[in-house]
Amino acid sequence: xxxxxxxxRVKFSAGQRVFKKDDLLTTFYMVDSGKVxxxxxxxxxxxxxxxxxxxxxxGHAAESDVIAVNATVLLAVDIKAFESAxxxxxxxxxxxYNCAVLAQVIT
Numbered sequence: 001x002x003x004x005x006x007x008x009r010v011k012f013s014a015g016q017r018v019f020k021k022d023d024l025l026t027t028f029y030m031v032d033s034g035k036v037x038x039x040x041x042x043x044x045x046x047x048x049x050x051x052x053x054x055x056x057x058x059g060h061a062a063e064s065d066v067i068a069v070n071a072t073v074l075l076a077v078d079i080k081a082f083e084s085a086x087x088x089x090x091x092x093x094x095x096x097y098n099c100a101v102l103a104q105v106i107t
Contacts, residue, residue: 010076012036012068019052023062027078028052034072039065 009032012018018029018036029051036051037044041064045051051074054060058079 008076010074012072012074014068014070014072016068018066018068018074019062020065021062025052025054025060025062027076029074029076032073032075035069036066036072036074037069039067044069 010029012034019025019027031045031047031049031051033047035044035046038051043064051066052062054062
């Protein structure tokens with residue numbers, strides 16, 4: 001299975017929640033069209049930007065609510081499709097993430 005095979009388009013109406021704070025993240029999204037906002041911090045994500053990327057590492061909770069600001073289409077990849085496509089490379093991704101976190105703690 002290729003990663004492209006695991007991508008699906010998900011439509012959201014203005015005000016509709018994509019996920020809420022503390023939800024276990026199982027899906028990674030890229031904004032295809034429209035705009036989403038993190039609540040309460042107000043960060044906005046537009047076409048080409050990512051949300052929920054911590055889902056790719058598994059076992060992470062959302063740090064904020066994310067809602068659609070207007071009619072929005074997200075490209076979604078769930079963790080199972082991602083792991084299936086990347087297979088053995090998942091360990092490299094996890095190791096890279098752990099090194100980045102450690103570097104932040106040290107500095």
